[in-house]
Amino acid sequence: MSKPELPISDGDNFKATYENYEMACPNCKEWNIFNRITDIRSIGAACGKKVRCLFCGEEFQIVDDNVEEKYEYFLEDYEDLLLQKKYMYCIITLCQACEAFFMKCIDIKLLWEPYRRSVFGVDDMKFRLFEEYHEKIDKYFKHFPYWSLLNVFFDLYLNSRSFGTQDEIMTYLKKVSEFSGNAPSKDEIRTKCKDRRAKALLALKRLDIHEIRNKIAHKDGYRPTREEVEHYNAQVIAILNDIVEVFELGEILKYCDISNMMESIRK
Numbered sequence: 001m002s003k004p005e006l007p008i009s010d011g012d013n014f015k016a017t018y019e020n021y022e023m024a025c026p027n028c029k030e031w032n033i034f035n036r037i038t039d040i041r042s043i044g045a046a047c048g049k050k051v052r053c054l055f056c057g058e059e060f061q062i063v064d065d066n067v068e069e070k071y072e073y074f075l076e077d078y079e080d081l082l083l084q085k086k087y088m089y090c091i092i093t094l095c096q097a098c099e100a101f102f103m104k105c106i107d108i109k110l111l112w113e114p115y116r117r118s119v120f121g122v123d124d125m126k127f128r129l130f131e132e133y134h135e136k137i138d139k140y141f142k143h144f145p146y147w148s149l150l151n152v153f154f155d156l157y158l159n160s161r162s163f164g165t166q167d168e169i170m171t172y173l174k175k176v177s178e179f180s181g182n183a184p185s186k187d188e189i190r191t192k193c194k195d196r197r198a199k200a201l202l203a204l205k206r207l208d209i210h211e212i213r214n215k216i217a218h219k220d221g222y223r224p225t226r227e228e229v230e231h232y233n234a235q236v237i238a239i240l241n242d243i244v245e246v247f248e249l250g251e252i253l254k255y256c257d258i259s260n261m262m263e264s265i266r267k
Contacts, residue, residue: 011064018073071100
């Protein structure tokens with residue numbers, strides 16, 4: 001005799017964040033908050049996963065989820081924190097969004113663009129090599145702070161770097177500490193970039209959210225006002241959106257989203 005099918009969650013009424021997945025139990029209708037790591041035990045998409053209601057204890061299946069870029073999740077988390085008047089955490093989250101965005105842009109240059117150009121091969125081996133290089137890149141950048149990530153981002157995009165072989169990728173990674181310590185001057189940005197790109201990169205260079213984040217996270221324990229928080233949120237969103245537009249990253253970010261969704265379902 002086959003097992004009876006589990007009840008399923010409402011695929012139209014859920015909330016997905018970077019850390020948690022929230023929905024109503026189909027049995028008792030209580031709103032559940034499941035942590036992706038502790039409760040669902042997966043970093044991939046929650047759809048298809050079985051969970052047990054935190055109130056009535058009945059088991060059911062999750063039927064839908066969002067798989068977004070890490071920086072997009074952080075920007076969405078900001079809205080909840082703002083409503084709760086957790087302004088210190090708003091700034092920390094916005095800074096995390098910037099760092100995650102820089103890292104995604106670095107991945108695009110060193111990983112995703114080469115992958116699409118068949119730098120990792122054209123057969124099944126390319127998936128294994130892709131994962132190997134992903135791990136290598138993570139290892140090199142694991143402890144990079146805001147400014148180091150930003151400087152590598154500048155080097156890659158200001159100089160329109162492109163990688164046609166695996167050796168070129170590894171050569172760059174071995175020298176990445178050099179690039180991470182060199183910030184471009186305003187004149188260099190204006191010289192190397194056209195109008196709109198120069199404007200976006202200069203705005204990014206002026207952004208000082210990491211400085212106020214440090215004042216909050218370190219011994220000062222700085223407490224920002226709502227006005228400060230909303231000012232930085234508007235700045236961050238405008239700058240990141242401009243960079244996606246002027247460097248034409250929209251299409252490859254969609255490609256990454258689709259690939260991430262397909263991969264996360266398997267996890």
